[in-house]
Amino acid sequence: xxxxxxxxxxxDLIKRFPDVLAVDRLxxxxxxxxxFGLVGPDGAGKTTALRMLxxxxxxxxxxxxxxGFDIVRDAEAxxxxxxxxxxxxxxxxxxxxxxxxxFYADIFxxxxxxxxxRASRLLDAANLTQFGHRLxxxxxxGMKQKLGLVCALVHRPRVILLDEPTNGVDPVSRxxxxxxxxxxxxxxxxxxxxxxxxxxxxxxxxxxxLHQGRILFSDxxxxxxxxxxxxxxxxxSPSPRRVQAFLANAEGVLNVVLVGDGVHLxxxxxxxxxxxxxxxxxxxxxxxxxxxxxxxxxxDLFVAATSGSHRGMDR
Amino acid sequence: xxxxxxxxxxxxxxxxxxxxxxxxLLIVAMPLLLMLAFGYGVSFDIKHIPVFVYDREGSxxxxxxLKHFQASExxxxxxxxxxxxxxxxxxxxxxxxxxxxxxxxxSEQLKTGGPVGVQALLDATDNNTANVSIGYSExxxxxxxxxxxxxxxxxxxxxxxQPAVSxxxxxxxxxxxxxxANIVPGVIAIVxxxxxxxxxxxxxxxxxxxxTMEQLMSTPVxxxxxxxxxxxxxxxxxxFDTALCAGIGIWWFHVPFRGQWSVFVFSSxxxxxxxxxxxxxxxxxxxSQLAASQTALIATFLPAFLxxxxxxxxxxxxxxxxxxxxxxxxxxxxTISRDVFLKGTPxxxxxxxxxxxxxxxxxxxxxxxxxxxxxxx
Ligand SMILES: Nc1ncnc2c1ncn2[C@@H]1O[C@H](COP(=O)(O)OP(=O)(O)O)[C@@H](O)[C@H]1O
Ligand SMILES: [Mg+2]
Numbered sequence: 001x002x003x004x005x006x007x008x009x010x011x012d013l014i015k016r017f018p019d020v021l022a023v024d025r026l027x028x029x030x031x032x033x034x035x036f037g038l039v040g041p042d043g044a045g046k047t048t049a050l051r052m053l054x055x056x057x058x059x060x061x062x063x064x065x066x067x068g069f070d071i072v073r074d075a076e077a078x079x080x081x082x083x084x085x086x087x088x089x090x091x092x093x094x095x096x097x098x099x100x101x102x103f104y105a106d107i108f109x110x111x112x113x114x115x116x117x118r119a120s121r122l123l124d125a126a127n128l129t130q131f132g133h134r135l136x137x138x139x140x141x142g143m144k145q146k147l148g149l150v151c152a153l154v155h156r157p158r159v160i161l162l163d164e165p166t167n168g169v170d171p172v173s174r175x176x177x178x179x180x181x182x183x184x185x186x187x188x189x190x191x192x193x194x195x196x197x198x199x200x201x202x203x204x205x206x207x208x209x210l211h212q213g214r215i216l217f218s219d220x221x222x223x224x225x226x227x228x229x230x231x232x233x234x235x236x237s238p239s240p241r242r243v244q245a246f247l248a249n250a251e252g253v254l255n256v257v258l259v260g261d262g263v264h265l266x267x268x269x270x271x272x273x274x275x276x277x278x279x280x281x282x283x284x285x286x287x288x289x290x291x292x293x294x295x296x297x298x299x300d301l302f303v304a305a306t307s308g309s310h311r312g313m314d315r
Numbered sequence: 316x317x318x319x320x321x322x323x324x325x326x327x328x329x330x331x332x333x334x335x336x337x338x339x340l341l342i343v344a345m346p347l348l349l350m351l352a353f354g355y356g357v358s359f360d361i362k363h364i365p366v367f368v369y370d371r372e373g374s375x376x377x378x379x380x381l382k383h384f385q386a387s388e389x390x391x392x393x394x395x396x397x398x399x400x401x402x403x404x405x406x407x408x409x410x411x412x413x414x415x416x417x418x419x420x421x422s423e424q425l426k427t428g429g430p431v432g433v434q435a436l437l438d439a440t441d442n443n444t445a446n447v448s449i450g451y452s453e454x455x456x457x458x459x460x461x462x463x464x465x466x467x468x469x470x471x472x473x474x475x476x477q478p479a480v481s482x483x484x485x486x487x488x489x490x491x492x493x494x495x496a497n498i499v500p501g502v503i504a505i506v507x508x509x510x511x512x513x514x515x516x517x518x519x520x521x522x523x524x525x526x527t528m529e530q531l532m533s534t535p536v537x538x539x540x541x542x543x544x545x546x547x548x549x550x551x552x553x554x555f556d557t558a559l560c561a562g563i564g565i566w567w568f569h570v571p572f573r574g575q576w577s578v579f580v581f582s583s584x585x586x587x588x589x590x591x592x593x594x595x596x597x598x599x600x601x602x603s604q605l606a607a608s609q610t611a612l613i614a615t616f617l618p619a620f621l622x623x624x625x626x627x628x629x630x631x632x633x634x635x636x637x638x639x640x641x642x643x644x645x646x647x648x649x650t651i652s653r654d655v656f657l658k659g660t661p662x663x664x665x666x667x668x669x670x671x672x673x674x675x676x677x678x679x680x681x682x683x684x685x686x687x688x689x690x691x692x
Binding site: 051054055056057058075076077079080082083084085086088089090091092093094095099102103104106107108109 | 317319320322323324326327330331334335525526527529530531532533534535536537689690691
């Protein structure tokens with residue numbers, strides 16, 4: 001990667017709070033035109049990492065360059081090319097949609113004509129055009145997040161940092177949201193977003209799995225799946241908790257997690273284990289509808305990666 | 316400082332103030348309320364103070380003096396007693412606040428032109444009433460004096476020239492003895508302190524509480540732009556309220572304005588800078604609206620009320636308290652406001668007060684800009 005195309009370059013960022021190491025030697029590179037997903041459960045350190053990259057939180061150690069600006073020594077210069085959308089809604093609820101857009105456009109010195117042009121295009125894409133005069137506080141959750149994105153994009157940022165932007169957003173708004181994000185990539189924008197939703201992570205070009213402040217793996221979603229050594233076996237059952245308890249220590253089973261309608265097992269060899277496990281469950285009179293191998297989702301990868309000694313991954 | 320960012324902050328803040336009923340109420344209602352409350356109801360004009368007298372002479376002259384007391388709306392001569400002890404008893408029992416003893420040689424002394432001592436005993440449990448009572452008593456006696464002097468001069472065939480003027484400093488600049496005149500310039504200082512510090516104490520704290528601060532910090536806006544942008548609207552509001560109070564005082568309560576407007580405006584600007592940056596500083600430090608507003612009230616409203624000379628004259632406070640008042644900005648503005656209003660004091664004589672305000676303004680502005688960092692902690 002040539003330095004010119006690397007929009008975000010973080011190396012060994014460390015942030016420690018009094019009772020937790022929130023971010024532990026985090027290194028990330030995001031190229032211009034790329035969407036990078038920081039994936040992890042609550043408390044993984046996503047917000048802390050994004051705050052440091054946005055220049056609003058000082059790292060204890062390590063460094064990061066955003067569009068060529070050092071976020072420690074030159075944070076204010078970096079802020080001119082960053083758009084940051086915090087996890088908590090950061091716009092003014094007592095200002096209307098238009099007033100919020102105007103505020104952020106003025107703060108970034110966007111000319112009137114450009115503001116009007118960009119805002120109308122973005123509002124249109126976000127399906128917010130008819131809500132221009134509505135107070136931001138009176139918008140639904142999904143509309144608020146889309147307005148946040150519109151405000152973030154009303155100037156021409158080179159780096160966009162989004163902290164769980166689609167959390168609590170309805171599916172339709174979420175689709176609008178992703179369409180706007182993809183449309184930006186042509187402008188050479190680099191997007192770093194965090195999410196706790198693994199299905200959403202699959203829409204990113206590359207992702208990093210963050211756990212207890214550390215990046216466990218970082219790659220494209222499909223590469224990650226390739227590196228997955230074991231197999232995922234889905235058991236559909238009316239009493240998943242009993243199945244989970246029963247199979248947790250079975251031979252060849254590396255991990256068991258509850259999913260919507262049953263459990264997912266990480267096993268070393270699906271061909272061999274499926275008949276075995278089926279026999280076990282039948283003899284124990286455990287009710288189940290089916291047991292079959294499925295394509296691993298990132299969620300499965302995450303579970304495999306975070307289960308104890310990383311037994312399920314080959315690196 | 317970039318103009319476009321400053322303008323953005325100002326515009327945003329104005330919209331927010333406009334939409335915030337609480338701020339609007341405070342901005343308009345508070346000056347009106349305080350002015351009217353102090354102008355009428357809670358006026359320090361203490362009237363109909365109950366008086367007992369012990370007239371040891373009972374002459375026409377002594378009765379004449381007592382009539383002056385009775386005629387004044389400030390006193391109400393309740394009873395005439397026949398002994399000193401009855402007088403003391405009345406004071407002790409709280410039947411009266413003022414007891415007057417007229418000596419047995421009253422008319423004699425008047426005739427010879429010698430000094431006449433009329434004794435006034437005061438119930439000073441309420442220091443303020445006592446003070447006012449002394450002032451009023453002196454004024455009544457003063458009027459009586461003039462009349463006596465005038466008669467004396469006329470009797471001796473001299474032309475009626477103006478008799479020697481009283482030496483009573485308390486009421487010197489307030490001839491009608493109306494403390495409304497004293498109060499109005501003081502209320503202006505209090506309104507400014509509250510509007511200035513209370514409202515601004517909410518501005519930064521509100522951004523923290525509503526979660527808008529993090530996003531604001533992620534923009535290139537500078538701390539100075541945030542501060543100036545947020546304070547400009549309140550500065551205008553402060554000036555508006557100052558004018559409102561001054562207007563009510565002058566046209567409604569007929570308080571004289573003897574000084575120069577430029578001096579008054581200039582010192583108001585200085586004082587506003589002090590209270591605005593103080594409120595802002597508190598807001599930056601506390602990060603919570605409740606804590607900020609309470610701190611602001613304790614830090615400005617109460618001192619402006621109690622320690623500025625508004626209610627209690629500073630020179631009658633204990634020495635320690637007097638020392639403390641030196642650190643109360645409202646004290647200086649209170650002096651300026653009263654002097655400019657009632658005495659027409661020129662700017663040169665207010666140099667110390669203006670310097671003090673300037674110093675406060677400089678220190679607090681500096682503190683406020685320094686305290687705000689664009690980082691979460
Ligand atoms: N300001 C803070 N002070 C103390 N601890 C914090 C603070 N912010 C986050 N943490 C802790 O750091 C860890 C990571 O938090 P966070 O970055 O918010 O994770 P995520 O966004 O992935 O949920 C958590 O254990 C959290 O409790
Ligand atoms: Mg978070």
